[in-house]
Amino acid sequence: MSEYSVKDIKIMEGLEAVRMRPGMYIGSTGARGLHHLLWEIVDNAVDEAANGYADEISVTLHNDNSVTVEDNGRGIPVGTHEKLGISGVEVVFTQLHAGGKFGNDSYGYSGGLHGVGASVVNALSEYVDVEVAVDGMLYEQHFRSDVGDDDKIHSGQPTGPLTQIGRTRRRGTKVHFLPDKRVFETLRMSFDTVNSRLRELAFLNRGIKFNFTDARERGNKREMCYCFEGGISDFVQLINSGKTVLYEKPIFISGKYGDILIEVAVQHNDGFTDNICSFVNNIPTTEGGTHETGFKTAVTKVLNEQLRRLGLLKDKDASLQGEDFKEGLTAVIALKMRSIQFEGQTKTRLGNTEARPAVESVVAEQLSKFLEDLKNEQVTAKIAEKAISAAKARDAAKKAKDLARDKSKMENAPLVGKLSSCTGKNPAENEIFIVEGDSAGGSAKQGRDRRYQAILPLRGKPLNVEKKRLSDVLANEEYRSLITALATGIGDSFNIANLKYHKIIILSDADQDGAHIRAILLTFFYRYMKELVTEGHVYIGLPPLYRVAKGNDIYYAYSDDELKQVTAGMKGYTVQRYKGLGEMDPEQLWETTMNREHRALVQVSVEDAAEAERRLTILMGDKAEPRKEYITEYAQFNIQGD
DSSP states (O other): OOOOOOOGGGOOTTTHHHHHHHHHHHHHSSSHHHHHHHHHHHHHHHHHHTTTTSSEEEEEOOSSSSSEEEOOOOOOOBHHHHHHHHSSHHHHHHHHTTTTOOOSSSOOSOOOOSHHHHHHHHEEEEEEEEEEEETTEEEEEEEEEEOOOSSSEEEEESSSEEEEEESSSSEEEEEEEOOOTTTTSSSOOOOHHHHHHHHHHHHSSSOOOOEEEOOOOOTTTEEEOOOTTTTTHHHHHHTTTTSSSSSSSSSEEEEEEETTTEEEEEBBBBBOEEEEEETTTTOTTTTHHHHHHHHHHHHHHHHHHHHHHHHSTTTOOOOOOHHHHHHHEEEEEEOSSSSOOOOTTTTTTEEOTTHEEEHHHHHHHHHHHHHHHHHGGGHHHHHHHHHHHHHHHHHHHHHHHHHHHHHHHTTTHHHHHOOOOSOOOOTTTTTEEEEEEEHHHHHHHHOOOOOTEEEEEEEEEEOOGGGOHHHHHOOHHHHHHHHHHHHOOOOOEEEEEEOSSSSSEOOOOOOOHHHHHHHHHHHHHHOOOHHHHHHOOOOOOOOOOOEETTTTEEEEEEEEEHHHHHHTTOOEEEEOOOGGGGGOOOOHHHHIITTTTTTTEOOOOOOOOOHHHHHHHHHHHHHHHHHHHHHHHHHHHHHHGG
């Protein structure tokens, strides 16, 4: 056995720890971690704006994959730090857990919680150049990550002290950085990802101007500018833009409860599912939390009171349930508060207990005033009508669920015949393939590893659930089989702890019909089993498009570009274009698509809940024109080419 003594305990100081374990600080070294660098710098600028010190933020993506973020805030302090003897700029960019956000004097509300943002960006970049404009003076400092005489990379070392380089009329901070190719798998940031987040921040920070320039394509520079005087009300209207709304303007609520600032915007549409997007200090809380609980409690209480006031509910009638009032509800909740506490595996659920009574109190008081105002009586009536209709549908859904439960007991044998389950009893190891068509299902059943792989074939296209109530979903045989196979239940009875397969893999053809089936199934999971998506259990399988044979050698290509690479310089070969999964024999399907050693899977996740909602509405809703425009611009049915 190797010895383990005190000399084996390494103490990493400064930025060395970040370089050694980047995943601990930014999550990954893939595309998500790359964008995280940008968010760290942008969040610092947004904190200046959120606290009233800036009103304009600019982001530029350059041709060499470097990025510039500039704000017109107060500027990072340039004075000498009393204990460290270096400038405030150098402290911020070289010292972990250093910043002005730990006390409440400099920043009342901050999205940068840990004080590691700027220093982490410096540690994981080839270079960082900082300009600070304060009190009419312009200062600059440069940082580099270079290989030293000891052949080790020394991260984020200042090339010299902060230097005053002249006078200026501008104010604020400008950071220009190049992520390090020795750390990241890719250096190219996504225009859509950056654009979507900056637009979201503009909604959440009313009146703040966000400029975004993508200068990477020569002669095709893209420039965007966002500033929303309506704030989160405009945000709700964007989310509902593809839907038919019940009333024209969102209901806007704002108030203060102790030190907590609360803004809520609400608007109902004619759909059957709800969409609540919540944020705390501009940070998305995709798993909800105490603030969402307070909101839902207040809405249920107030709307039941209004139904009784209008005589739509009698004294003897039972109150409606929260889910009745949530049907067709779109809401954005935005809080600003001190000392945020996050919970959950992904740290995206608010845990502060004081947030619940704060939101409940403000929403209950102001929503009651709005609905009791005579000039809003039509809005009140439409919300009431929608809720009563939802309650009737809920009763129908309960009967359908009871019927489905009884039916599944009676028809267990036919389901077993359709579902080829695996022999393994460990859900964490098990996976289920939802396969398009009986032909492909037959190949998958023969080619699978029975120890941990289950197969559920689909017959035809499943029902599009976007415009259907739960009772309609439960009446559909394909979905009943899927619900029974997963064992989680659905709707209010959903329990992820009962999930039998921790990998749910959608396996469809790489064509338009396959893309449509993927979209339909993803819509179902997102609408009725959202936790499966947010917890990372849903995947898309990637079958090959081509089989290339030369003699006894077989190659597979997953895109047209890959086919060109495989056949480059090759002579005397044959190419088979797979029109569908059913054309692959069991051995081919196993080797290319199901074998854990060789297959490729895309994990489905939700980074931007509001954008996910908008795109689902466009693609699966009942308005054809927005869908046509989206498909014309973005559609790429061969997912392997993305």
